[in-house]
Amino acid sequence: MKNLDPLKLYTDMLRIRFVEETISQEYSKQEMRCPVHLSIGQEAIPVGVSSRLTISDQIVSAHRSHAHYLAKGCDLKKMISELFGKVDGCCRGKGGSMHLFDLEGGQIAAVPIVGSSIPIGTGVALGLKRQKKPGIVVIYLGEGATEEGVFSESLDFAKLQNLPVLFVCENNLYSVYTPLGSRQDSKRSIIDIAKAHGISAISGDGNDVIEVQKLTSNAIIEINTHSTPFLLELSTYRWLEHCGPNFDDHLKYRQDGELSNWMERCPIKKLKLHLEKNHLINNRIENKIIEKIKLEISEAFEHARKSSFPDPTELFLHVYAPREIE
Amino acid sequence: MSRELSYTEAILEATDQALHEDSKVMLLGLGVPDPKGIFGTTLGLQEKYGEDRVFDTPTAENGVTGVAIGAALTGMRPIITHQRVEFSLLGIEQLINQAAKWFYMTGGKASVPLVVRSIIGRGWGQGPQHSQSLESWFAHVPGLKVIMPSNPYDAKGLLTAAVRDNNPVVMLEHRWLHNTFGPVPEGNYEIQIGKAKIAQKGDDITIVSYSYMMVEALRCASILAKCGINAEVIDLRSIRPLDESTILKSVSKTGRLLTIDNGWSKYGIGSEIVSLVAEKRLKFLKSPPIRVGPNDVPIPSTRALANLVYPSTYEILKSVEKSLGKELLGMNWDNLPKVEDTPDKTFQGPF
Ligand SMILES: Cc1ncc(C[n+]2csc(CCOP(=O)(O)OP(=O)(O)O)c2C)c(N)n1
């Protein structure tokens, strides 16, 4: 959260990478029995965006939400327990990986029905504004989600009501196995769609965390000074399969060399070069960072493993909210 | 009829033959030509029939449903696919307000020959938004037909009939059936929509089910047989139109009724059947009808709770006991299969 220190950005990206890699490695043990949409390769966007957010800002995510959740400062232990289906998970095990949420951390929703998070996030902003509560709302969406009708409906609504929304489109070129070219005309510009709704928009390199941070800073200034929504379209790439722990390049839905090119453009590697050039990192510092992250992760997994499953009586709990909610 | 196919292959073959037989048939949906081909049900079809007839779509279910309806109005016969029935809900307005009304609303002058294939998820922690069985939503609407085949033979025959039908037909496929095998004839054939099948004959109790729950129903029936109880098991095949006469005839004979729903029992298919029997055969009933189905809660992700949602063999057999009003003799209650979060050991997740 709100931090300009590039070493902190590095630490945050590395932490997400290691969490996702650990999930990927441990998945075959079949303790985490829920679909997982991993974010390896896409760490710079949430880390860059969240580095400019405060505790009163909220984020809304979709199916691929681990990185958003962690970058915002939501609880790692509760996330891993949720993946294990345990009662101390962030949704008491009822949601799984696709429904991570942490009110204290500021991830108010993660919605795996593509596009459905966009109007919900817009509504969160409406609620904040009407109640004169501080903060902006970041709505993360894939480029696939811009194909759903609610995308433009929400843009229109957000602009009409001048809501404090930052739409962050993570354009990773694919919706499951279907490439962008089979879904959108090459002239269709997500930026222009936003602009056509009266919303300022800009695109950038989503694998460059410093750039993401700058773009986010400017966007937030615009949102706050002109009281208007803003859209960022950031290019990035998912390394692993759409859903699950493995690489799936053998399926050949991506062109030869495409993945390796993008792996060359690894956001973590890129920042490391920058840090080295400016003598902000050395082996000793890096090892210390890695050691700390690994310890935290192994503690979270150990914790999840030891936690209990929800009691059978929980099945019938929480279908309806009572008048008084604790 | 000795050749065996999987449910997946049966759907693929029916689609292939439909595309071959009628140049107006087209197949569209997100992922249709991708390397996984909607769990294998559309593999190779684009290569065979070309991109004009078999094609990918944007992630835009509402639009795609409406577009398919429009194309159908010009004489095309679209099949659209949804990897989960929940995604089809984005197009529910088009389906219910538009497609289902068209023939009636135009005084019989224009119809919408459309097939909407949607998959029902279950297990592996897919949770509240990817595991619902929503057949009663669709079945509620006059003008829609709803089919839910339980085996490869029915899948091929019902899908073939659906494509040839001049009405919008919703086909709901349970994900846990895709990898089940059974005999399927090579040529194309139709199974009449609206006609149930007596999957097993019996005199003691009528069990009505459909889709994946037929696997449970038949398993229970064979356990019951060992206890000397002969259940008549009806596989609905079609949810709407409902084959009322087959159900009524059976209940007249057995005097007992147990329904096993895939979706929630309340306001569900079982409820419709119990109402039908209450209205038309009340005096034949020897005991109150019983509805079994998933518990009346959203489907949680964690297997610790999700496994409690679905009807178990134990629960079904106990319901039979209740209906019969006597204990099942020689039952080994401890050895029954438990509810799992996977259909078989090879299944490692939903995609
Ligand atoms: C309404 C709806 N349609 C289809 C799906 C299946 N689905 C899950 S994630 C996904 C990909 C969406 O692509 P994008 O928004 O670009 O996100 P990415 O996976 O690339 O991060 C799809 C199609 C869904 N969950 N909801």
Ligand SMILES: [Mg+2]
């Ligand atoms: Mg994408």
